[in-house]
Amino acid sequence: MKLLSLHDLKKAYSSPDGSTTPIINIQHFEMDRAEQIALSGTSGSGKTTLLNLIAGIQRPDHGQIRIEGTDIASLSESARDRFRAKNLGYVFQSFNLLQGFTALENVVLGMMFGPDENTSQAQDLLCNLGLSDRLHYRPSQLSIGQQQRVALARALAGSPRLVLADEPTGNLDSRRAGESIDLIRSTCQERGAALLVVSHSPDILDRFDRVSDLTELNRTESSPENSAC
Amino acid sequence: MLRRIWNAILLVRRSLQQHALSTSITALSIALGTGLVLSVFSINDQTLRAFTGGSAGFDAVLGARGSPLQLVLNSVYHLETSPGNIPWKLYQQVQKDRRVKLAIPYAVGDNYRGFRVVGTNEKLFQKFEYRKEQRFQVEKGGRFFDPTLREAVVGSLVAQKTGLQLGSRFQPYHGLDFIESEQHEEEYVVVGILSPTNSPSDRVVWIPIEGVFRMSGHVLRGSGSNYQARPGTEIPDEEKEVSAVLLQFHSPAGGVFFDHTINRQGKVATLAWPVDRVLMEFFSKIGWIHQIMQMMAYLVMVVASASVLASLYNTMNERRREFAILRALGARRATVFGIIVLEAGTIAFIGSLLGFVVYGVIFTVSAEVIRNQTGMVLDLFAFHPVLVLAPLCMILLGALSGLLPAFKAYSTDVASNLIPSA
Numbered sequence: 221m222k223l224l225s226l227h228d229l230k231k232a233y234s235s236p237d238g239s240t241t242p243i244i245n246i247q248h249f250e251m252d253r254a255e256q257i258a259l260s261g262t263s264g265s266g267k268t269t270l271l272n273l274i275a276g277i278q279r280p281d282h283g284q285i286r287i288e289g290t291d292i293a294s295l296s297e298s299a300r301d302r303f304r305a306k307n308l309g310y311v312f313q314s315f316n317l318l319q320g321f322t323a324l325e326n327v328v329l330g331m332m333f334g335p336d337e338n339t340s341q342a343q344d345l346l347c348n349l350g351l352s353d354r355l356h357y358r359p360s361q362l363s364i365g366q367q368q369r370v371a372l373a374r375a376l377a378g379s380p381r382l383v384l385a386d387e388p389t390g391n392l393d394s395r396r397a398g399e400s401i402d403l404i405r406s407t408c409q410e411r412g413a414a415l416l417v418v419s420h421s422p423d424i425l426d427r428f429d430r431v432s433d434l435t436e437l438n439r440t441e442s443s444p445e446n447s448a449c
Numbered sequence: 450m451l452r453r454i455w456n457a458i459l460l461v462r463r464s465l466q467q468h469a470l471s472t473s474i475t476a477l478s479i480a481l482g483t484g485l486v487l488s489v490f491s492i493n494d495q496t497l498r499a500f501t502g503g504s505a506g507f508d509a510v511l512g513a514r515g516s517p518l519q520l521v522l523n524s525v526y527h528l529e530t531s532p533g534n535i536p537w538k539l540y541q542q543v544q545k546d547r548r549v550k551l552a553i554p555y556a557v558g559d560n561y562r563g564f565r566v567v568g569t570n571e572k573l574f575q576k577f578e579y580r581k582e583q584r585f586q587v588e589k590g591g592r593f594f595d596p597t598l599r600e601a602v603v604g605s606l607v608a609q610k611t612g613l614q615l616g617s618r619f620q621p622y623h624g625l626d627f628i629e630s631e632q633h634e635e636e637y638v639v640v641g642i643l644s645p646t647n648s649p650s651d652r653v654v655w656i657p658i659e660g661v662f663r664m665s666g667h668v669l670r671g672s673g674s675n676y677q678a679r680p681g682t683e684i685p686d687e688e689k690e691v692s693a694v695l696l697q698f699h700s701p702a703g704g705v706f707f708d709h710t711i712n713r714q715g716k717v718a719t720l721a722w723p724v725d726r727v728l729m730e731f732f733s734k735i736g737w738i739h740q741i742m743q744m745m746a747y748l749v750m751v752v753a754s755a756s757v758l759a760s761l762y763n764t765m766n767e768r769r770r771e772f773a774i775l776r777a778l779g780a781r782r783a784t785v786f787g788i789i790v791l792e793a794g795t796i797a798f799i800g801s802l803l804g805f806v807v808y809g810v811i812f813t814v815s816a817e818v819i820r821n822q823t824g825m826v827l828d829l830f831a832f833h834p835v836l837v838l839a840p841l842c843m844i845l846l847g848a849l850s851g852l853l854p855a856f857k858a859y860s861t862d863v864a865s866n867l868i869p870s871a
Contacts, residue, residue, distance in 0.1 A: 269864075272863075272864050275777070277776070277777055277863045277864050277867075278863075278864050297781075297782070298781045298782070298783070301776065301779050301780065301781045301782075302779065302781070304777075304778075304779045305778065305779020305780075306779070310777055310778075312777075312867060314868070316770070316773075316774045316777070316867060318463075318771060318774060318775075319467075320463045320464065320466065320467040321463055325459075325463070329775070329778055330778055332456045332778070332779075332780075333775075333778055333779030333780045333781075333784070334779060337452060337456070374778075378779075
């Protein structure tokens, strides 16, 4: 069984004038367990929307999103929330750390809504990512790189099967972006989590064995009439 | 479940810390509301019980024709002006009646630095129980006055406020209000300080009633014409008069009898009986004041809970991203909703706890004023159901106020709010 399989996935946004703009139209996409894939795409190609659909944050207009055999598109909102807390990790471009919480608490938050909560595991994660002396720092007291590592630790805290990363290095310079993506990849690998990264940076995409172009994926898999839109 | 509650508490705690200023201001407004409600109910209840709960120790007061309330306030609580005097003969007549268990004459008209000087006889100390089985006691080294000498027994509050001690000499002032130029010539010596009774008697300087009759400038009109006592000469009984006679009856039937003979048939005097009912009627008449105070206190509570709503609602916009992040991490809508309601309830809880401090301050200040004015002592720690109900209601109101902001948090769209605003 594939870890992730998308089938006939469609999502469109309504415009203020009442018309709909298709943003995702993927006929088929699959991902194996522990696999690492980079999705490329131009700005506005629907990269973030796709990750939100896979994470269950948004619901598709049509199609299936199967993760370990569970079609999350058919789940209720609260069931999707539970599923996400248990099976997925998410690294956002802007990290989305809660400012009032320390690094350690932010990581614990990643486990809080899942089945297990283990502060010492959260602490180990941060230590492994070189933040042992920053456990009780607030995000505003950390550098951008450190914030990103906290965000990665939070995404991995619940031992997810799949980590979604949305332009995770978008805020870093190219040298540090490379180091950072290597860290994300190796950490996911160590923990047996699959990684789906969206990025438009060639430096990042070059580091992955499998790269899919979302624009291409949408175009080749789309029906002619939808492509015309 | 326990873990979820603990996590929610952690999230609420952090949020309150992040918005410490608005949390503090809101909690303070709740504290004010709660404190006011606690004070209004508790002080009113204790005051009412102090005045009408039978602590006066007398069944009835006999005095000049007029208002029974004025009579009771003047004689029992040493407030108000005297409605006039009644002949000594009437006192003697009542005293001898078989229905009367105890009759104690009071003669008022002087003060010492604002505290009343009351002339009475030794029966007050020997037989009168100001509360069940509690008689006046003097502090160590003191004694009750000799009715034939210029001696005084001083209430505990008087001693505390004026500094009068055993052996102190003082000259009373004429009238019930302290006017320095109105000092009498007669000098009295303090022979006893009463142990605190937490009753109006603590505010009184007791002297022999003969002393009042013989005080310089005092005129007796017991016979209808003016009579001034002369030193060394006995005062005829028909010339004497008293301000009031405080009565205890063997049974309520005595009260009914005197009520009939004095109030309905007589024209000379008034019998205020029963004392508790007279005061109860008075409190019923001024009950609207308490109702207004209650309404104001309730209003402050409602405004305080509205401040919880306003305070939380105002932060909802800036916190939309926070909720979106929590949702993205797997928090359900209901969890976010619950966190906000819990936050509102927590602010109300903190405010309610602080409300006890406000209550303590208001109560202590009020109790001091009441003690100085009436001698009645209120107990800060006396239980009243409002001490439990008001904080609970406040917490409930606070939590209810959190519903609207909670619904706003509940409705937060995750995808659009995960992106930082510019």
